[in-house]
Amino acid sequence: MTSTLDAQAPSEGRRELLTVDCDVHPHVPGGLSGLIRYMSHDWRQRLGAGHEQGWAKDVYASQFSIPRNVLYVNPVGVMRRDAVPEDGSVPCSDPRVVAAQLLDPFGIDRAILIGGNVLGLGGLPDADLAAVIASAYNDWMSEHWLQVDERFRGALVVAPQDAGLAVAEIERVADRPGIAQVHLPLMNVLMGERHFHPIYAAAAERGLPISIHPNSADGIFAKAPALAGGVFTYYLEWHTALTQIAQSNVISLVCQGVFERFPGLKIVIAEGGFAWLPDVMWRLDKDWHSVRAEVPWLKRLPSEYILEHVRFTTQPFIEDVAPEHVQAICEIVRAEQTLLFSSDYPHWDFDNPKLALNLLPPATRERVFGGTAAELYGSRL
Amino acid sequence: MTSTLDAQAPSEGRRELLTVDCDVHPHVPGGLSGLIRYMSHDWRQRLGAGHEQGWAKDVYASQFSIPRNVLYVNPVGVMRRDAVPEDGSVPCSDPRVVAAQLLDPFGIDRAILIGGNVLGLGGLPDADLAAVIASAYNDWMSEHWLQVDERFRGALVVAPQDAGLAVAEIERVADRPGIAQVHLPLMNVLMGERHFHPIYAAAAERGLPISIHPNSADGIFAKAPALAGGVFTYYLEWHTALTQIAQSNVISLVCQGVFERFPGLKIVIAEGGFAWLPDVMWRLDKDWHSVRAEVPWLKRLPSEYILEHVRFTTQPFIEDVAPEHVQAICEIVRAEQTLLFSSDYPHWDFDNPKLALNLLPPATRERVFGGTAAELYGSRL
Numbered sequence: 001m002t003s004t005l006d007a008q009a010p011s012e013g014r015r016e017l018l019t020v021d022c023d024v025h026p027h028v029p030g031g032l033s034g035l036i037r038y039m040s041h042d043w044r045q046r047l048g049a050g051h052e053q054g055w056a057k058d059v060y061a062s063q064f065s066i067p068r069n070v071l072y073v074n075p076v077g078v079m080r081r082d083a084v085p086e087d088g089s090v091p092c093s094d095p096r097v098v099a100a101q102l103l104d105p106f107g108i109d110r111a112i113l114i115g116g117n118v119l120g121l122g123g124l125p126d127a128d129l130a131a132v133i134a135s136a137y138n139d140w141m142s143e144h145w146l147q148v149d150e151r152f153r154g155a156l157v158v159a160p161q162d163a164g165l166a167v168a169e170i171e172r173v174a175d176r177p178g179i180a181q182v183h184l185p186l187m188n189v190l191m192g193e194r195h196f197h198p199i200y201a202a203a204a205e206r207g208l209p210i211s212i213h214p215n216s217a218d219g220i221f222a223k224a225p226a227l228a229g230g231v232f233t234y235y236l237e238w239h240t241a242l243t244q245i246a247q248s249n250v251i252s253l254v255c256q257g258v259f260e261r262f263p264g265l266k267i268v269i270a271e272g273g274f275a276w277l278p279d280v281m282w283r284l285d286k287d288w289h290s291v292r293a294e295v296p297w298l299k300r301l302p303s304e305y306i307l308e309h310v311r312f313t314t315q316p317f318i319e320d321v322a323p324e325h326v327q328a329i330c331e332i333v334r335a336e337q338t339l340l341f342s343s344d345y346p347h348w349d350f351d352n353p354k355l356a357l358n359l360l361p362p363a364t365r366e367r368v369f370g371g372t373a374a375e376l377y378g379s380r381l
Numbered sequence: 382m383t384s385t386l387d388a389q390a391p392s393e394g395r396r397e398l399l400t401v402d403c404d405v406h407p408h409v410p411g412g413l414s415g416l417i418r419y420m421s422h423d424w425r426q427r428l429g430a431g432h433e434q435g436w437a438k439d440v441y442a443s444q445f446s447i448p449r450n451v452l453y454v455n456p457v458g459v460m461r462r463d464a465v466p467e468d469g470s471v472p473c474s475d476p477r478v479v480a481a482q483l484l485d486p487f488g489i490d491r492a493i494l495i496g497g498n499v500l501g502l503g504g505l506p507d508a509d510l511a512a513v514i515a516s517a518y519n520d521w522m523s524e525h526w527l528q529v530d531e532r533f534r535g536a537l538v539v540a541p542q543d544a545g546l547a548v549a550e551i552e553r554v555a556d557r558p559g560i561a562q563v564h565l566p567l568m569n570v571l572m573g574e575r576h577f578h579p580i581y582a583a584a585a586e587r588g589l590p591i592s593i594h595p596n597s598a599d600g601i602f603a604k605a606p607a608l609a610g611g612v613f614t615y616y617l618e619w620h621t622a623l624t625q626i627a628q629s630n631v632i633s634l635v636c637q638g639v640f641e642r643f644p645g646l647k648i649v650i651a652e653g654g655f656a657w658l659p660d661v662m663w664r665l666d667k668d669w670h671s672v673r674a675e676v677p678w679l680k681r682l683p684s685e686y687i688l689e690h691v692r693f694t695t696q697p698f699i700e701d702v703a704p705e706h707v708q709a710i711c712e713i714v715r716a717e718q719t720l721l722f723s724s725d726y727p728h729w730d731f732d733n734p735k736l737a738l739n740l741l742p743p744a745t746r747e748r749v750f751g752g753t754a755a756e757l758y759g760s761r762l
Contacts, residue, residue: 075674190611192618228622229606229629230571234675237573237636240664241609244625248610255618275663278710279656282699283621290729293456294615318663321713328709329659332702348671 018370019353020381021108023213023270023313023342024098025116026145027090028137032066032117038136043129066133067123067217067224072235076348083346091346092116095148102345103151106353109370110381111345112211113145114155114183114270120217122160122187123224130159131169138173146178153381155183155211163198170202180380181268183211186218186225191249191267192256204264209311209376211268212249214242246272247280250310254284257297259305266376267310271344274312278332281306307334311376313342314368315351326359335360336367340376399751400734401762402489404594404651404694404723405479406497407526408471409518413447413498419517424510447514448504448598448605453616457729464727472727473497476529483726484532487734490751491762492726493592494526494535495564495651501598503541503568504605511540512550519554527559534762536564536592544579551583561761562649564592567599567606572630572648573637585645590692590757592649593630595623627653628661631691635665638678640686647757648691652725655693659713662687688715692757694723695749696732707740716741717748721757 028034036049047064083091083101092098102108118137124130134157145152156173158166170182182203189195191212203210217224219231219238225245232238246269259265284302292298298305312333318326333339343351357365374381409415417430428445464472464482473479483489499518505511515538526533537554539547551563563584570576572593584591598605600612600619606626613619627650640646665683673679679686693714699707714720724732738746755762 073675074672076671186610188611190613192614193611225610226607227629228609228625229567230569230574230633232571232629232633233573234636234672236665236668236672236675237632239668239672240632240661241629243660243664244609244628247625248608248613248622251618251621252611252613255615273660273664275660276657278702278706279624279654279660280621282656282702283624283654283697284617286697286701287617287620287730290457291455291617291620294454294617316664316667320667321659321663325659325709325713328706332706349667 018374019106019108020341020370020373021102021111021343021345021353022268022340022373023315024102024111024113024345025092025347026113026141027093027116028140029090029093032064032133035133035136035140038139039132043132066117067120067221069120069216069218069220069238071220072232072238074235074348078348080346080348080350095145095152098345099149099151102343103149108151108353110151110153110373112153112155112181113141114211114213115141115157118157119185119213119215120221120224121157122185122215123217123221124159124161125223127159127161127165130161131165134159134169135172138169142176142178146176152178153180153377154178155181157183157185158199160184160187160196160199163195166199167202170199170206170208174206174208180208180377181211182208183213185215186212186245186249188223188225190252192252192254192258197258197261200258200262200265204262207264207378207380209266209268211270212246212272213270214245214272218242218245243273243276247276250306251280251284253310254302254305255295255298257295259309260297260299265309268313268340268376269310270313270342271315272312274314274333274339275318275329277306277312278329307337310338311340311372312338313340314357315342315344316349317351317356323359330360330364336364337372339368340373341369399755400487400489401722401751401754402483402492402724402726402734403649403721403754404696405483405492405494405726406473406728407494407522408474408497409521410471410474413445413514416514416517416521419520420513424513447498448501448602450501450597450599450601450619452601453613453619455616455729459729461727461729461731476526476533479726480530480532483724484530489532489734491532491534491754493562494522494533495592495594496522496536496538499538500566500594500596501602501605502538502566503596504598504602505540505542506604508540508542508546511542512546515540515550516553519550523557523559527557533559534561534758535559536562538564538566539580541565541568541577544576547580548583551580551587551589555587555589561589561758562592563589564594566596567593567626567630569604569606571633573633573635573639578639578642581639581643581646585643588645588759588761590647590649592651593627593653594651595626595653599623599626624654624657628657631687632661632665634691635683635686636676636679638676640690641678641680646690649694649721649757650691651694651723652696653693655695655714655720656699656710658687658693659710688718691719692721692753693719694721695738696723696725697730698732698737704740711741711745717745718753720749721754722750
C-alpha cells in the first residue's frame with residue numbers, strides 16, 4: 001500500500017517552499033507489546049510479557065494498556081482508510097510507506113513525529129512505569145524512524161508524572177540524531193504549575209520546544225485532564241470541546257510566569273485548535289489591566305507571551321466558513337507568526353497540504369508551511 | 382448613594398430604543414441569613430438560625446453558606462466602588478438605589494435580575510436544602526424587587542439537583558408578575574443530559590428562557606462544574622477560562638438533541654462570553670458532517686440550533702481590539718440575532734450602556750440593546 005493520497009489540486013510550486021508537517025503520528029505495531037523488547041527483564045515480567053500463552057492469556061497483566069480513549073467511538077473511524085496498508089497492518093507504522101504516501105507526493109521536507117500510542121501516557125497512575133514506556137518508545141522511534149529516513153524528526157516523549165525522570169530522559173535522548181522536540185502527555189495538573197518547571201528548564205536549555213496534544217484519555221481517565229462542566233457522551237461533543245485543554249494550559253503557562261522564568265521556552269499546541277485564541281487573548285489582556293497585582297511577574301500583556309512563545313498546528317484548519325472570516329481570525333492570531341502546518345496523518349480528518357490554507361496570503365502560507373517551523377526548530381530541523 | 386455612574390458619552394438618542402439590561406445582580410442583605418425568614422421553622426432550625434448568640438455562635442451551622450468562590454481573590458474587588466452605598470450596605474440590594482443609579486441615567490427600560498447570592502446553588506450537596514433556598518430567594522425577589530419597580534424582571538431560580546423539585550418551583554412561581562426567565566445554577570452534569578429535561582419541558586411550556594451564569598463555585602466546589610485541564614491558581618486564570626463551562630454546555634445541549642425535543646426552548650448564556658463561538662460552531666459543523674451517525678436526531682447543522690435557540694449576554698464586551706476584528710467576530714456570531722446587552726451591574730467590569738457596542742452598525746446595536754430581548758421574552762417583558 002504505497003499509493004498516494006488523492007491530490008486534486010496542482011502543487012503550485014510548493015517544491016520551492018520548505019514544507020514541514022508538524023503533526024504526524026507513528027504507531028508501534030502491537031502497541032505496548034511492540035515496546036516490550038525495549039524494556040528490562042523485570043519490567044517485561046511486571047507487565048505480564050511471556051504470559052500470553054496458556055492459563056494467563058486472559059488475565060489483566062497481559063492486557064495492560066497505555067490509557068487511550070475507547071469510549072467515544074468515531075463512527076467513520078479515526079484512521080484514513082487509504083492509510084491502512086493492504087496487509088492490514090497498523091497505519092503509519094512503516095516509515096517507507098509514510099515516505100511514499102505522504103512525504104514524496106506532497107513535497108514534505110520534514111515531518112515531526114508525535115507518537116500515536118503514547119498520547120495518553122499522562123493518565124497512568126504509575127510514574128515509574130510511565131517513564132519506562134516513554135524510554136521504550138523513544139528507542140523504538142530512533143531505531144525505526146529517525147535512522148531510516150532523514151526527513152523525519154522526532155518528539156522525544158517524557159512521562160509527566162515525575163519531573164526528575166522526565167529530565168533524565170531528556171538528558172538521555174535529546175542529542176540523538178533527529179530529535180527536535182519534547183512531547184509532554186498531559187496529566188490533570190495545569191502546565192504552569194511548578195511540578196513541570198524542571199522539564200521546561202531542560203528543554204529550553206537544549207533548544208527543544210515542548211509539544212502537547214489531545215491525549216486520547218482527556219475527560220475519561222481520572223488522572224488525565226478533564227474537559228469543563230461534566231463528562232461528555234459523544235465523540236462529536238468530545239472532539240469539539242477538546243480545545244479547552246489547550247486553552248487552560250496556555251492561560252496557566254502565561255499567568256504562572258513560565259515564560260519569564262524560561263525566556264527561551266517554546267510551546268507547540270498540536271491539534272488543540274487556534275480559533276479560540278482571539279477570545280482567550282482578549283480576556284487575558286483585559287483582565288490583566290485590572291488584576292495584574294495578582295501576577296506581578298508578568299512584564300508584558302499576556303497576549304504578547306502567547307504570540308512570542310506558543311505555536312499552534314493548523315490541522316484541522318477552519319473550512320466551510322466565509323473566506324473573509326477565516327482571514328479575520330488568522331489576522332487576529334497572527335497566523336504568519338503562530339501557526340505551523342500539520343496534516344495529522346494518518347488520522348481521519350487529515351488536512352491535504354495541496355488544499356489547506358489556500359485562503360491565506362502567499363507570504364503567510366509560506367510562513368505557516370515552513371518559515372515559522374524553521375525558526376522554531378532551528379538547527380534541529 | 383444615588384449618584385449616577387460616570388456617563389462620558391452623549392446618550393445618542395438611546396431613549397428611543399427599547400433598552401434591556403439582561404444581567405443585573407440583586408443581592409440579599411446578609412446573604413443566606415437574609416433569606417432565613419422566608420423558610421419554614423424546621424429549615425431555620427436545621428440551618429442554625431437563632432443560634433447566633435452564645436456558645437453556638439462560631440459553630441458550623443450558623444456559618445453555613447451557599448457555595449461561592451472565595452479562593453480566587455480579585456485584587457480590585459468584584460463590586461464597582463461607586464455601587465457600594467455610603468452606608469456600607471450591600472451593593473445592588475435596594476431597588477430604589479439601582480433605579481436611580483442604573484435604570485434612570487442610562488435609560489434602561491427593563492433589567493433582568495439574576496440573583497447574585499444563588500449563583501453557586503448547584504454546588505450544594507443537599508438537593509432539598511438547595512430547593513428551599515431557591516424558593517426563599519424567589520419570594521424575596523418578588524417582594525423586594527418585582528413589586529417595587531415595574532422595570533425589573535426576575536429570573537426565578539431553581540435548584541438543579543432534583544429536577545422534580547425544580548419543576549414544582551417553576552409551577553409555584555412562574556405566573557407571578559415580573560417573572561421572565563428560569564435561572565439554572567449549574568452542577569457538574571452537562572446541560573444536555575436527561576436529568577434536566579423535565580425542567581426544560583416546564584420552562585418551554587411557559588415561554589420562559591433558561592439562563593446560566595458563571596456560578597461562583599466553578600472549578601472550586603466538587604459538585605460545581607470544573608474547568609478543563611486542572612485547577613487554576615489565580616483569579617486572572619479562572620476569570621479568563623470560565624467561558625469553558627458555557628462552551629461545554631452549548632455543545633452538550635445541541636448534541637444531545639435538546640432543541641429537537643423542546644423546539645420552544647431558549648437558552649441565555651449570561652456572562653459566558655461569545656467570542657469562542659466561531660470556533661465551537663465551526664468545529665461542531667465540520668465534525669457533524671462526518672460523525673452525524675452518532676447523533677441521528679440532529680436534523681440540521683449544529684450551528685443552526687445555536688443561532689436559533691441560544692442567546693449570549695454581551696458583558697464583558699470585546700474592547701481594545703482592532704474595530705474590524707470586533708466586527709468580524711460579531712458577523713460570525715450573528716450579533717444581531719444572538720447577543721443581548723448586559724451591564725453586569727454592580728460588578729467590577731460593568732459595561733456602560735452609553736459606551737458599549739459603539740463599534741456595531743446602528744441596526745445591530747438596536748437589536749442587541751432591545752430588539753432581540755423583546756423577541757426572546759415576548760409578553761413577559
